Amino acid sequence: MTSLRWRLFFILVSATGAIWLGATGWIYVRTKADIEHVLDARLQEAARMVNSLVTSSDVAQLNGAIPVPVGHPELMNYQRHLACQIWSLDGRLIAHSSGAPGANLADHASGFSERIVEGETWRVYAIQDADKGLRVLVGDRLGMRERLISDLIKGLIAPALLMIPLLGLLIWISIGRGLRPLSNMANELQSRRADDMRPVDASDAPLEVKPLADALNNLFANVETARRHEREITAFAAHELRTPLAGLKTQAQVAIAATDSAVKEGALRQILVAVDRTTRLVRQLLALAKLDAGLDLDHAEDIRVSPVLDEIIETLKATSGDRRVELDPALRSVSIRANRELLTLALRNLHENATLHTPSGGAVRWGVDCDGTILFVEDEGPGIPQDELPLVTRRFFRGRHKSASGSGLGLAIVDLAIRRSGSTLRLRNRGDSQGLRAEITIQTPDAFFMVCHSAFQ
Amino acid sequence: MRVLIVEDDPVLADGLAVGLGLAGSTVDAVGNCADARAALEVAKFDAVVLDVMLPDGSGFDLLKDLRATGDRTPLLLLTALDDVKDRIEGLDRGADDYLGKPFDLDELAARVRAVARRGEGRATPCLNCGGIVLDPAHLTVAVNGEPVALSRREFAVLSALMERPGAIRSKAEIEDRLYGWQEEVESNAIEVHIHNLRAKMGREAIETVRGLGYRMKLGA
Numbered sequence: 322m323t324s325l326r327w328r329l330f331f332i333l334v335s336a337t338g339a340i341w342l343g344a345t346g347w348i349y350v351r352t353k354a355d356i357e358h359v360l361d362a363r364l365q366e367a368a369r370m371v372n373s374l375v376t377s378s379d380v381a382q383l384n385g386a387i388p389v390p391v392g393h394p395e396l397m398n399y400q401r402h403l404a405c406q407i408w409s410l411d412g413r414l415i416a417h418s419s420g421a422p423g424a425n426l427a428d429h430a431s432g433f434s435e436r437i438v439e440g441e442t443w444r445v446y447a448i449q450d451a452d453k454g455l456r457v458l459v460g461d462r463l464g465m466r467e468r469l470i471s472d473l474i475k476g477l478i479a480p481a482l483l484m485i486p487l488l489g490l491l492i493w494i495s496i497g498r499g500l501r502p503l504s505n506m507a508n509e510l511q512s513r514r515a516d517d518m519r520p521v522d523a524s525d526a527p528l529e530v531k532p533l534a535d536a537l538n539n540l541f542a543n544v545e546t547a548r549r550h551e552r553e554i555t556a557f558a559a560h561e562l563r564t565p566l567a568g569l570k571t572q573a574q575v576a577i578a579a580t581d582s583a584v585k586e587g588a589l590r591q592i593l594v595a596v597d598r599t600t601r602l603v604r605q606l607l608a609l610a611k612l613d614a615g616l617d618l619d620h621a622e623d624i625r626v627s628p629v630l631d632e633i634i635e636t637l638k639a640t641s642g643d644r645r646v647e648l649d650p651a652l653r654s655v656s657i658r659a660n661r662e663l664l665t666l667a668l669r670n671l672h673e674n675a676t677l678h679t680p681s682g683g684a685v686r687w688g689v690d691c692d693g694t695i696l697f698v699e700d701e702g703p704g705i706p707q708d709e710l711p712l713v714t715r716r717f718f719r720g721r722h723k724s725a726s727g728s729g730l731g732l733a734i735v736d737l738a739i740r741r742s743g744s745t746l747r748l749r750n751r752g753d754s755q756g757l758r759a760e761i762t763i764q765t766p767d768a769f770f771m772v773c774h775s776a777f778q
Numbered sequence: 779m780r781v782l783i784v785e786d787d788p789v790l791a792d793g794l795a796v797g798l799g800l801a802g803s804t805v806d807a808v809g810n811c812a813d814a815r816a817a818l819e820v821a822k823f824d825a826v827v828l829d830v831m832l833p834d835g836s837g838f839d840l841l842k843d844l845r846a847t848g849d850r851t852p853l854l855l856l857t858a859l860d861d862v863k864d865r866i867e868g869l870d871r872g873a874d875d876y877l878g879k880p881f882d883l884d885e886l887a888a889r890v891r892a893v894a895r896r897g898e899g900r901a902t903p904c905l906n907c908g909g910i911v912l913d914p915a916h917l918t919v920a921v922n923g924e925p926v927a928l929s930r931r932e933f934a935v936l937s938a939l940m941e942r943p944g945a946i947r948s949k950a951e952i953e954d955r956l957y958g959w960q961e962e963v964e965s966n967a968i969e970v971h972i973h974n975l976r977a978k979m980g981r982e983a984i985e986t987v988r989g990l991g992y993r994m995k996l997g998a
Binding site for chain 1: 787789790792793796800829833855858859880881882883884
């Protein structure tokens with residue numbers, strides 16, 4: 322059963338019914354025992370009374386039926402409930418009550434017994450009085466007793482049968498009221514637009530519903546962040562791709578329209594530049610989207626840094642022109658515990674950034690600090706204005722000194738990738754000369770051996 | 779026609795400069811708001827092509843400031859922000875036209891010609907003066923229905939004179955229209971161009987006003 326309301330309803334109604342039924346059964350058993358006890362006592366009482374009323378001389382005189390009034394006249398149903406017979410010890414019926422059967426009610430001497438007389442079961446109490454020479458039998462019909470008990474039970478059950486549907490209705494309504502916060506929440510959520518991520522109002526929710534509302538609100542917040550990132554990336558892509566596309570189109574039109582071969586060639590070269598930059602922009606957008614999605618990036622391993630750097634430098638050789646790349650030999654013994662893809666992404670973007678900002682003929686330098694806890698790269702570019710340093714890792718931020726080819730994504734990607742790996746990125750302007758220094762704190766489980774003989778120190 | 783391009787993307791700025799140059803304009807390109815302000819202060823442009831997202835501020839603000847100081851230079855906004863809302867904001871801040879990226883170079887050139895024409899107070903696309911018809915869109919000139927072949931510079935000199943027939947244009951004014959900042963101005967270039975124009979269209983087409991400059995002869 323999936324409806325909580327129905328489930329609760331059935332549990333409550335059947336529990337109530339079972340308790341009621343149990344109580345009725347118990348009352349039946351108890352009442353029956355009590356009534357039998359009382360009626361038996363009455364039989365005994367009546368027998369003794371009759372016995373005390375009859376003297377031995379009466380026995381001799383009487384020889385016929387003496388009607389003995391029994392029972393209350395108002396209780397018509399129970400009229401002639403009791404029957405009385407007085408027998409002489411020699412077997413003559415001396416007297417009997419009006420409702421008593423003609424046949425002998427009992428043949429035992431004294432005490433209780435049950436006997437079927439004229440098709441009815443009788444319970445009979447007998448007193449044998451040897452002095453008076455008579456035997457008094459007082460009995461009642463068992464059927465009568467059963468009726469008495471069943472009438473009593475019927476009196477109990479009749480209101481119950483009326484009340485159980487009423488109780489059911491009350492239970493149904495109460496459960497409905499109890500579940501109202503849930504259904505209110507459900508209604509609110511159901512009527513929402515798909516992009517409505519406002520938190521659910523849990524201020525008047527009961528204690529049991531609050532965790533659910535809180536969990537939902539948490540989920541909403543997370544989904545909203547993810548969606549915001551997605552929207553930002555889409556909007557940024559839509560916007561940022563238009564300018565290079567416009568450049569490409571314009572240059573292509575120039576190349577077609579120009580009659581001068583130098584102009585044509587110039588336009589074609591510009592197209593190549595624009596294609597390279599657009600490719601990088603698209604790659605960065607995809608990387609950012611992948612980082613946001615956070616898929617398959619949890620696996621961490623110990624990665625040796627220098628082969629990764631070698632590969633990145635080799636890949637980017639074509640675009641670095643005559644800028645030198647210097648690698649500290651100490652890097653060979655450095656390894657970082659990280660996800661390979663994240664680390665490659667971060668290092669590649671750092672290297673690209675450093676190369677882009679380093680003027681022609683300058684050098685990009687990768688190194689590691691003496692204690693081996695910081696991996697760094699230094700460029701010879703203009704650096705970043707001090708007030709913009711905390712802002713450059715924000716996605717889409719473009720500072721005053723942005724390079725022509727900067728997308729505003731590179732450092733945001735690096736920061737995100739490095740944070741994902743559990744490390745931190747620190748940027749500062751170089752103290753020794755112009756340029757930017759980017760530092761990654763190295764997370765490594767094993768203390769590794771570092772020889773402090775950096776070529777640059 | 780002298781056009782200022784304010785665009786921070788170097789590839790696009792270069793394409794615009796070369797492309798509008800091919801369409802007969804003299805083009806200067808700057809990459810940020812500060813340079814654009816400086817350029818507009820020192821030279822007179824027939825049209826400005828302005829990007830909105832610039833590294834040192836918004837093109838919208840530059841436009842607003844420009845109009846606030848009474849600058850009437852025809853201006854075309856060129857931007858990747860081309861929602862209707864942005865277009866309306868740009869036009870309401872004083873832009874004369876709006877083009878979203880990416881665009882067609884020929885369309886841009888035509889729109890620049892159109893806003894420049896309106897800036898001069900003209901509605902007709904061709905300049906007409908005493909039997910000489912100059913078509914800025916096709917870079918052609920006809921004298922009494924006969925086409926005349928002119929060089930790019932000669933064409934620029936003639937259009938500078940024909941924009942306001944009867945008004946005197948100084949040599950410096952014409953030079954300003956002819957050369958961007960990057961270009962070296964030869965000392966007697968204008969005289970040479972005027973001489974060539976007279977040779978192609980007849981001596982009496984252009985008058986020399988001694989000490990002041992040149993003007994188109996009316997009713998010739």
